[in-house]
Amino acid sequence: MFKEVYDDNSIPMDVFRFHTISQIQAKESGEIVDMVGIIFQSSNPNEITARNGDKVFRKNLTLYDASLQVIDITLWGQSCKVNFEKNKMIIFKNLKVGQYLGKKCLVSISRTVVITKDFPMHVKEVREIAELLEEKSTRQEVEKKNNQRYLLLDLINMQPNLRKSERHYFEVTASIIHIQSDSLSTFYYLSCPRDNCLKKVVDISVDCWKCLNCHEITRTPKPRYTLNMMISDFSGSLWVNAFDSIGESILGHPASHLKHLRESERDDDKQELMRIMKNPTSKEFNMRLMMKHEEYKGREEWKGSILKISPLEYQDEAKKALQLLGSLELQ
Ligand SMILES: [Zn+2]
Numbered sequence: 001m002f003k004e005v006y007d008d009n010s011i012p013m014d015v016f017r018f019h020t021i022s023q024i025q026a027k028e029s030g031e032i033v034d035m036v037g038i039i040f041q042s043s044n045p046n047e048i049t050a051r052n053g054d055k056v057f058r059k060n061l062t063l064y065d066a067s068l069q070v071i072d073i074t075l076w077g078q079s080c081k082v083n084f085e086k087n088k089m090i091i092f093k094n095l096k097v098g099q100y101l102g103k104k105c106l107v108s109i110s111r112t113v114v115i116t117k118d119f120p121m122h123v124k125e126v127r128e129i130a131e132l133l134e135e136k137s138t139r140q141e142v143e144k145k146n147n148q149r150y151l152l153l154d155l156i157n158m159q160p161n162l163r164k165s166e167r168h169y170f171e172v173t174a175s176i177i178h179i180q181s182d183s184l185s186t187f188y189y190l191s192c193p194r195d196n197c198l199k200k201v202v203d204i205s206v207d208c209w210k211c212l213n214c215h216e217i218t219r220t221p222k223p224r225y226t227l228n229m230m231i232s233d234f235s236g237s238l239w240v241n242a243f244d245s246i247g248e249s250i251l252g253h254p255a256s257h258l259k260h261l262r263e264s265e266r267d268d269d270k271q272e273l274m275r276i277m278k279n280p281t282s283k284e285f286n287m288r289l290m291m292k293h294e295e296y297k298g299r300e301e302w303k304g305s306i307l308k309i310s311p312l313e314y315q316d317e318a319k320k321a322l323q324l325l326g327s328l329e330l331q
Contacts, residue, residue, distance in 0.1 A: 037063035
């Protein structure tokens with residue numbers, strides 16, 4: 001004879017609070033989420049030396065899920081040894097939300113479950129998501145979205161609909177048309193030399209500056225770029241800023257060198273400054289832009305800054321175009 005018994009509620013069950021990647025985009029840094037996704041890309045583990053001298057492994061995974069978005073996850077330690085095959089389904093428990101270069105990312109802080117098709121059937125959401133992810137069209141959609149770039153005209157047209165309280169990020173391919181460097185414009189500022197500060201300094205006497213932020217007094221302020229430039233693609237053009245490290249990668253010289261050329265009386269130096277400022281113009285770059293709404297002296301506007309820039313590699317572009325063509329099957 002069998003007697004029915006009830007579940008013992010004192011035994012803790014594995015509780016997952018699954019979030020889709022699109023839900024994670026709205027989370028604050030530091031929040032903890034669980035997710036289920038499919039492996040899109042997996043890097044080789046690399047060894048990092050921690051501050052205390054310990055060696056630890058780190059690995060990056062890119063996942064996509066049923067919300068058709070991708071996200072990067074950083075793994076540490078033992079988890080890096082797991083063989084993460086592309087297109088395998090994976091469940092993560094306890095991922096910490098973070099942000100890098102304006103993109104949401106995740107760091108794994110505990111257990112990872114890699115599975116193929118025999119996922120735990122009792123987790124209903126997982127089963128539903130898995131079924132959706134099985135579809136080839138989902139995968140193609142993700143590939144397409146991952147390569148999505150915006151035209152500058154789209155950015156301009158979208159501005160009235162963007163939420164003013166948030167920062168917005170876009171990938172574009174554009175040329176640099178003009179970098180402001182005439183005698184009236186400042187393309188650099190003098191900054192506090194302290195590593196964690198870098199704020200503007202003001203001169204308080206001859207060869208002596210004071211930081212407005214940390215009040216450090218210095219005789220050696222560091223010039224840093226604040227480039228103002230016009231970028232353009234076939235659809236339109238836009239004024240954007242580029243700050244120090246981006247400015248340096250565009251111009252190929254540190255701001256201190258260009259400051260020296262600007263202040264020089266020699267004709268050679270003046271010509272050299274012009275040559276450096278002109279050098280990047282008319283070349284094409286892939287850029288990651290951040291758009292931020294600002295109010296200044298009663299004027300409201302969207303300001304764009306370049307967060308990442310790399311010259312257009314024509315071979316890569318051709319490869320991407322071929323991949324896209326290959327994914328368009330004849331019906
Ligand atoms: Zn300072």
